[in-house]
Amino acid sequence: MSDIAENLSRIKERIAQAAARAGRSVESVKLVAVTKTVDAPRIQEAIAAVVTDIGENYVQEAETKWREIGDSANWHFIGHLQRNKARAAVRFFSLIQSVDSLDLAKEIGRRAANLEKIQDVLIEVRISEEATKFGVVPEKALSFAGEIAGIEGLRVLGMMGMAPFLPDPEDSRPYFAALRKIWDKLPEEQRLYLSMGMTADFEVAIEEGANMVRIGTAIFGPRTA
Ligand SMILES: *Cc1c(COP(=O)(O)O)cnc(C)c1O
Numbered sequence: 001m002s003d004i005a006e007n008l009s010r011i012k013e014r015i016a017q018a019a020a021r022a023g024r025s026v027e028s029v030k031l032v033a034v035t036k037t038v039d040a041p042r043i044q045e046a047i048a049a050v051v052t053d054i055g056e057n058y059v060q061e062a063e064t065k066w067r068e069i070g071d072s073a074n075w076h077f078i079g080h081l082q083r084n085k086a087r088a089a090v091r092f093f094s095l096i097q098s099v100d101s102l103d104l105a106k107e108i109g110r111r112a113a114n115l116e117k118i119q120d121v122l123i124e125v126r127i128s129e130e131a132t133k134f135g136v137v138p139e140k141a142l143s144f145a146g147e148i149a150g151i152e153g154l155r156v157l158g159m160m161g162m163a164p165f166l167p168d169p170e171d172s173r174p175y176f177a178a179l180r181k182i183w184d185k186l187p188e189e190q191r192l193y194l195s196m197g198m199t200a201d202f203e204v205a206i207e208e209g210a211n212m213v214r215i216g217t218a219i220f221g222p223r224t225a
């Protein structure tokens with residue numbers, strides 16, 4: 001087995017164990033392999049192993065790889081999306097995980113509608129001041145979900161959040177629990193995905209209800225670029 005395939009089988013096992021602790025099956029947790037800075041051949045290796053979903057932070061970098069890899073995996077956008085990149089993004093991302101403003105939501109909807117596509121999105125919630133400067137503040141997350149629910153070309157399928165980088169993943173638990181509480185209040189048709197947990201903290205995130213985790217380093221090794 002290659003390093004990547006080996007890493008993936010170890011991660012799948014850890015996901016299964018965390019899911020079991022939460023009384024759920026491994027199938028209930030979708031793994032998004034985060035491939036920023038990872039080249040197309042190594043991404044292909046991951047797809048050949050078990051990966052069905054990949055996450056990218058930059059539209060242009062992702063588009064270059066998408067031209068090589070195509071739709072043999074589902075593409076997730078997990079970075080900060082600028083409005084002027086919405087048109088390119090809706091062409092090939094199946095899930096945009098980082099919608100955090102009405103303007104961006106409208107632009108995504110407009111661009112998707114032009115392609116006669118319905119773009120699936122998650123709302124990024126800023127559960128931690130330290131982790132990222134993007135995202136809707138928790139107090140506004142549910143009203144924001146209501147606000148963008150009716151936009152043509154757009155479908156809200158859940159929420160995404162990032163905990164701060166803390167040496168002990170246990171310390172991330174309250175952040176994940178807080179997002180779970182908000183997510184629970186979404187209307188049922190918007191309550192499909194709760195995307196939280198990365199290499200350092202995905203097991204705690206799953207225990208707190210994540211059904212989508214975004215993992216890069218543990219699969220591909222440390223990013224050098
Ligand atoms: C880079 C990134 C990840 C993956 O981080 P790792 O620590 O390498 O697993 C997950 N989510 C977002 C939003 C990222 O930017």
